[in-house]
Each structure stands twice: as structure tokens, then as C-alpha cells.
Amino acid sequence: MQGPLIDTLARRGVTRRTFLKYCATLASMMALPPSAGRAMAEAMAAARRPSVIWLPFQECTGCTESITRSHSPSIEGMIFDMISLDYQETLMAAAGHQAEEARANAMKDNYGKYVLIVDGSIPLAQNGAYSCIGGRSNVDLLKEAAAGAAAIVAMGTCASFGGIPKANPNPTGAVSVADLIKDKPIVNVPGCPPIPVVMTGVLAHYLTFGSLPELDDKGRPKAFYGDTIHDRCYRRPFYDQGKFAKTFDDEGARMGWCLFELGCKGPVTHNACATVKWNGGTSWPVESGHGCIGCSEPDFWDGGGFYKALSVPASPVKIGAAAAVAGAAVGVGVSVANRVKKRAAKASHETTTLADLEK
Structure with a gap:
């Protein structure tokens, strides 16, 4: 296996084995399937780096910040070696007219072939005057760039669903990418911000197969958004037993009980946080003691507040059937609960995960 990517990785100290x-x-x-891993490696190693144009609109730069805080093999290193990032305001050295010229040249030279990444919502009020780049509205820039794109990745919840800018009363008239572009393949990668490896996985899939991964009814990759946070949460057994923390510092919280009654939106939020985690797999919000805020779902900001419990049954009797379907057996939950209690007695402030318990 040889190619420009392999040579570049070798110079950075990344071995062929690590890449595989x-x-x-x-x-x-x-x-x-297992064979797809090697297919991905061979395709990315041999492929010419595709041009990527990243347009930042009404956003906070959190999506870019998320990618730059990736783990080894660094996701940002993989992205910059796998692709030719020809325009990204925050990361590129050029500015002003030079930056806009680079964008125009990349679009012209790679017309019909480049991947367009958009983060941030697009304001429509006041003819788009709320967000402009180089004197041009986000609406104009998006339509121009989308015309020559092979595919579009809506990066983050703002680009995917409108996000915080779209929250009531939506003064800027913010909309998502899919609200404006109807004739191009679009994949939504929501999250505030999204998980870096999810973004890389989408790009790797496109490079390997020349198409976007299978999507759900909201345009999200099923591989990463097919399950709810609740489905994979290590606190799920306590939910099934009706054991809920009442405050963030009570005995239940110290025992690692479910945060449902403190407003956790895990039961209605689709994302891979519980399995992929953050900061190199170190932790994720629920493991850190805070309920899920539902940031990868449409209109999450208007969903009733972070600390208001969902209006769905929390009784272990009522959810028993659903728990069985999800594979959360109560017997296993009791066993896990007992082991958590023993560990909690030794270190009441330590957060215990299923991975810890299985050691």
C-alpha cells in the first residue's frame, strides 16, 4: 500500500499499521463489514486529495474548535492529509481578498468535484444582511458554492437544523442548509459541536465509496445517529430500576443513578456520545455528571430547558418492554448496580462506567 497519503503519514510518524x-x-x-476497513485504507491511500471548501456562516467556531481537539492518530491531521482544504476562514493563513480569491479558484478548478462543508445557519431576514463575508450574504455564497459541489456536509446543528440562531424568536430568520439547497446530496452531522471522529468517518466513507453513508429521516448517518443516547448509556440500568438522582449533589448522583429527572434528554437524542465519547475517548457529558441537552436534535434549544424533565413515563414498569427490546435486562442492571454501590462506598465522588466495571 503506497500513495501520497501514506508517505505524508510516514513523515509524521504514523505507521502503516496504525493507519490500517x-x-x-x-x-x-x-x-x-471487516473488509471495508482495508478498502477504506486502500482508497484513501491511492486517491488524489479531493478539494474541500468549508464555509462558516452564522456559527460560533465551536465545530472547528472540536476538530482541532482530536486524538491520535489526530483527526485534524487525517483531514488535512486526506483532503485539500482549500478554504476555511479560521484555519487558513490567507485573509481578506486573498482568501476569497483562493475560494473562487478552488471552486473553478474543481467544479463538480469538490466537497462543500458548511457550519452555521443561514440568515434570510433583511435580505441576509445579518451575516456577510466579503460584502456578500451567506445565502449568495451558499448557492454559488453548492452549484459546483459534488456533495455537501452540514457540519453541526446550526447548519443541519438551524441550531441556536433559529431558536425562538429567530430574529435573523435563520434556516438550515437543506432548507435552501434541494438538488445536491446533503449529509447532516449535528451536534453542538459534533464529535470529530463522526466528521472524519463521513469523509472517509465518501472518499472510499464515492457516496454518502446511509442516512436517517433527518439526513444523519445512521452509523452514528442510529441509536439514542439512552440506548447506550451506562446509567440505563438505574433508569430501568426507577433510581434517579434528585439533585446534582445528592446520594443518587454520587451513586451514578440516572439523570432523567434532572432534565437529561438522552431518551430522545440520537448521537454516538455514549460510545465514541469526547477528548480521545476520555469521557462524555453524562459520565461527567451532567444530563444530555439534546444538541443533535432539531430545535433542541426550544425543547423546554436543560433541567426540565421530559414528559414521558419514567416508571420501570411502563418501560419494561422497551428496555427488554433494547437489551437492557433488569437482572444485569441489578448486578451492575451492586458493583457500583461497592465502588461508590470506596470513592463516593468517582464516576463509574461500564468499562470500569468490566475490568
Whole structure:
């Protein structure tokens, strides 16, 4: 296996074995067969780096910040070696007229072939005057760039669903990418911000197969958004037993009980946080003691407040059937609960995960 990517990675100290392992992990996370890992590696190693144009609109730069805080093999390193990032205001050295010239040249030279990444919502009020780049509205820039794109990735909840700018009363008239572009393949990668490896996985899939991964009814990759946070949460057994923390510092919270009654939106939020985690797999919000805020769902900001419990049954009797379907057996939950209690007695402030319990 040779190619420009392999040579570049070798110079950075990334071995062929590490690269293969990375591709195998991506394939596994996306529920692809084992052979797909090698197919990904071979395709990315041999492929000419595709041009990528990243347009930042009404956003906070959190999506870019998320990618730059990736783990080894660094996702940002993989992105910059796998692709030719020809325009990204925050990361590129050029500015002003030079930056806009680089964008125009990349679009012209790679017309019909480049991947367009958009983060941030697009304001329509006041003829788009709320957000402009180089004197041009986001609406104009998006339509121009979308015309020559092979595919579009809506990066983050703002681009995917409108996000915080669209929250009531939506003074800027913010909309999502899919609200404006109807004639191009679009994949939504929501999250505030999204998980870096999810973004890389989508790009790797496109580079390998020349198409976007299988999507759900909201345009999200099923491999990463097919399950709810609740489905994979290590606190799920306590939910099934009706054991809920009442405050963030009570005995239940110290025992690792379910945060449902404190407003956790895990039961209605689709994302891979519980399995992929953040900061190199270190932790995720629920493991850190805070309920899920539902940031990868449409209109999450208007969903009733972060600390208001969902108006769905929390009784273990009522959810018993659903728990069985999800594979959350109560017997296993009791066993896990007992082991958590023993560990909690030794270190009441330590957060215990299923991974810890299985050691």
C-alpha cells in the first residue's frame, strides 16, 4: 500500500499499521463489514486529495474548535492529509481578498468535484444582511458554492437544523442548509459541536465509496445517529430500576443513578456520545455528571430547558418492554448496580462506567 497519503503519514510518524487500524476502527463504528476497513485504507491511500471548501456562516467556531481537539492518530491531521482544504476562514493563513480569491479558484478548478462543508445557519431576514463575508450574504455564497459541489456536509446543528440562531424568536430568520439547497446530496452531522471522529468517518466513507453513508429521516448517518443516547448509556440500568438522582449533589448522583429527572434528554437524542465519547475517548457529558441537552436534535434549544424533565413515563414498569427490546435486562442492571454501590462506598465522588466495571 503506497500513495501520497501514506508517505505524508510516514513523515509524521504514523505507521502503516496504525493507519490500517484507524480505518478498521472507522469501518467498525459505521457498522461496515471487516473488509471495508482495508478498502477504506486502500482508497484513501491511492486517491488524489479531493478539494474541500468549508464555509462558516452564522456559527460560533465551536465545530472547528472540536476538530482541532482530536486524538491520535489526530483527526485534524487525517483531514488535512486526506483532503485539500482549500478554504476555511479560521484555519487558513490567507485573509481578506486573498482568501476569497483562493475560494473562487478552488471552486473553478474543481467544479463538480469538490466537497462543500458548511457550519452555521443561514440568515434570510433583511435580505441576509445579518451575516456577510466579503460584502456578500451567506445565502449568495451558499448557492454559488453548492452549484459546483459534488456533495455537501452540514457540519453541526446550526447548519443541519438551524441550531441556536433559529431558536425562538429567530430574529435573523435563520434556516438550515437543506432548507435552501434541494438538488445536491446533503449529509447532516449535528451536534453542538459534533464529535470529530463522526466528521472524519463521513469523509472517509465518501472518499472510499464515492457516496454518502446511509442516512436517517433527518439526513444523519445512521452509523452514528442510529441509536439514542439512552440506548447506550451506562446509567440505563438505574433508569430501568426507577433510581434517579434528585439533585446534582445528592446520594443518587454520587451513586451514578440516572439523570432523567434532572432534565437529561438522552431518551430522545440520537448521537454516538455514549460510545465514541469526547477528548480521545476520555469521557462524555453524562459520565461527567451532567444530563444530555439534546444538541443533535432539531430545535433542541426550544425543547423546554436543560433541567426540565421530559414528559414521558419514567416508571420501570411502563418501560419494561422497551428496555427488554433494547437489551437492557433488569437482572444485569441489578448486578451492575451492586458493583457500583461497592465502588461508590470506596470513592463516593468517582464516576463509574461500564468499562470500569468490566475490568
